[in-house]
Amino acid sequence: MTSFAHDYPFDPAYGYTLDALKSVPAPPAPDDFAAFWRERYAAARAVATDPVIGALVEERDGVRVHEVAYTSVGGVRLGGWLVLPDGPVRHGFVVGHGYGGRAEPGRDVPLPLPASAAILPCVRGMGTRGLVAGIPDVADGHVLHGIGARDTYVIGDCVADLWCAASALGELVPETAGKGLGYVGESFGGGLGALALPWDERFAAVQLTVPTFGNHPLRLTLPCAGSGESVRGHHAAHPEVTEVLRYFDAATAATFLERPTLVAAALFDPAVPPPGQFAVYNALAGERELLVSAAGHFVHRGLLDDLAALDAARREFFAKWL
Template sequence: MTSFVHDFPFDPAYGRTLDELMAVPAPSAPEDFADFWRARYDAAREVVTAPEVGPLEDERDGVRIHGVTYTSVGGVRLGGWLALPVEGAAAGPVRHGFVVGHGYGGRQEAGPDVPLPLPSSAAILPCVRGMGARGLVAGIPDVSAGHVLHGIESRDTYVIGDCVADLWCAASALGELVPELAGPGRLGYLGESFGGGLGALALPWDDRFAAAQLTVPTFGNHPLRLTLPCAGSGESVRARHREHPEVVEVLRYFDAATAAESVKLPTLVAAALFDPSVPPPGQFAVHNALAGERELLVLPAGHFEYEGLAQDVAGLVAARRAFFGKWLGR
């Protein structure tokens, strides 16, 4: 077990060894789990995303970064960033494409998600509804503790389902803006924390993705998460569950580990042994349930500053580059 000096009133390693974490299972799926998500996916693919690209905002790491907006389910207009390779216009078609999910709290800029894992790549970095400077939507809380509860009374109104659809619509917008990336098997997915959990829920139903990398993914094994104190959005869900235990029936449809059992594309998971915001047992449950080729990078800690963090981040970047080079490199 990894141990760090901390002042949390609980153990962010939750007393688990690596062997124990590797044995954490996924909860059983509701009988209509796949039907529910396929219907959500089909509805998202019907959306006319009408993407619009804004002025150039930055140029670095081999890409030009523009603002972008697009329409998602429910007619909601969302924003984000579009990264296009500097050489793309002069040197032929884009070779790789990525949809990049973000952590809870959203993103205020393209930031550390650039550089992209492979050269000659384009990417869309959306702000899902309610999150970040370009994802604000009236009526949806923009703080994780409130956002994670929005619409949780029903599987049909829970905001997490719409956030997953926002990623599918972002992929549609990218395919429209960069036609070389339209069609099956043309995209990679990157997601960290909140974006990792959303990715696990989105990937099984969308054949446009050929490989994925999920870092410290959230929403894994909700029944277990409800027993584990944390400093992240899961604590809000735990509090709601204490008052309304029936919420477990909704959460069953939004369990990233349950969804991972249907993820058949190659997936690299970076999971932490110590994490105060996203309990490691849930992270490992996502990895353990994956149905396709999988790789695991074990991190000492997630959502936590520690000595050696910069080197571990560099190692993750290198592993991500090698992984996508193997599965998307052409």
């Protein structure tokens, strides 16, 4: 077990050893789990995304970064960034973000491979470029929006926002269409990726860092400092929400994910309990690789080393599969 000095009223390692973490299972899927997600995917693919490239924001690391806007399900118009290399495009990426959204491309650029184009979408409700009237823009509220029914839960629409982002990328950068895309997602973006990618054959390889939404039944028993605590509180007053959460479990979805996947999971994480992260990795149906980090969502002395190790592992992983 890994331990750090902290002020949390709970143990962010939750008493798990690495061996125990590697044994955390995925909850069984509802009988219509795959049908539910395939129907949502088909609806997203039918959307005319009408992408538009906006202003040039910056030039660095051999790429140009532009603002971008596109349409997702429900006619919702979303923003983000489009990354274009100075030379020919050989690879394409969709890059998800953590809870709280993104205000700029940040560490998502440079991309894992040279000669890559990427779309960095802001899913609905998150970040200044993803604001949507009526959807809370703070994680604790966002994660509960529409949670009363599987068809209204905002997480399902956020997954669709990623699918529509991939469609927008293919339209704006035709060189990425017909090639296997890469997906990169951290925390919230990791959980969304696990939910999105089993159904989308446009993607060839997946990298998830400290993914959330893994093993909801277990998460509901674990206190945390992230959005899961809001769900725990809601569940205490509305236990029937368990049936909705069954359709949005990243570990359950991972049992359908056959694309090669690299998961970076942490031993100590106050925001996303490590057992849920490892449940996603353990459940993967295809080729899989695991990078174990000392901590997630926590500033510690070895953080820069952990980030460097992740960057190196990500580059090696995508070079092998894309």
